[in-house]
Amino acid sequence: xxxxxxxxxxxxxxxxxxxxxxxxxxxxxxxxxxxxxxxxxxxxxxxxxxxxxxxxxxxxxxxxxxxxxxxxxxxxxxxxxxxxxxxxxxxxxxxxxxxxxxxxxxxxxxxxxxxxxxxxxxxxxxxxxxxxxxxxxxxxxxxxxxxxxxxxxxxxxxxxxx
Numbered sequence: 001x002x003x004x005x006x007x008x009x010x011x012x013x014x015x016x017x018x019x020x021x022x023x024x025x026x027x028x029x030x031x032x033x034x035x036x037x038x039x040x041x042x043x044x045x046x047x048x049x050x051x052x053x054x055x056x057x058x059x060x061x062x063x064x065x066x067x068x069x070x071x072x073x074x075x076x077x078x079x080x081x082x083x084x085x086x087x088x089x090x091x092x093x094x095x096x097x098x099x100x101x102x103x104x105x106x107x108x109x110x111x112x113x114x115x116x117x118x119x120x121x122x123x124x125x126x127x128x129x130x131x132x133x134x135x136x137x138x139x140x141x142x143x144x145x146x147x148x149x150x151x152x153x154x155x156x157x158x159x160x161x162x
Contacts, residue, residue, distance in 0.1 A: 001095075001158060002031050006131050010092035014040040014053040014085060014130070017062065017073050022097050023135040030059045040085045043074045044114055051114040053085040053094075090127030094119075096134045096154055100145045105153035107134055108145040119152040131155050 001007055013032055018025045032039040040053035046069070054075045056062065065073040075082055085091045096115055100108040109115060123129045132152075136159040 012038045012091050013093045014091050015095040016097045033059050049113040049117045051118045054082040086125050090125045091130040094130050094132050098134050100140050100142050101136050101157045102142050102144045106145045106147050107154050116152045
């Protein structure tokens with residue numbers, strides 16, 4: 001990931017805070033700050049498919065986040081101080097989680113459509129759609145995953161031995 005050309009050229013990067021069953025992103029987040037890039041993380045709105053990408057001020061800033069009922073750390077609902085990526089310069093790159101992926105770029109998420117809906121909003125932003133990279137374990141690569149009409153394909157899937 002760290003040596004990937006898209007990562008190297010990106011200045012504004014969104015990345016998920018990993019759950020125990022996902023690719024661990026902590027070292028990537030530390031590197032984003034080490035390289036002087038801007039880091040944005042998801043804030044999911046419960047009972048909807050709305051997600052924003054809010055700016056972290058440092059890797060240590062993660063310690064100030066609240067734990068949701070889904071056991072995900074994210075900025076609190078009343079946090080209005082952080083920059084939302086689309087209210088500013090948009091994003092260059094989004095690292096995406098998922099449950100399963102196929103080699104055509106289809107992604108099986110957790111069923112709410114948060115990333116698909118967010119990418120739709122990105123496409124309307126002046127900076128356009130960011131490059132998307134899914135981070136996966138080799139075991140998550142399938143022959144095919146079910147897709148819906150509004151699913152947005154990822155540009156690239158990174159996994160061991162890919």
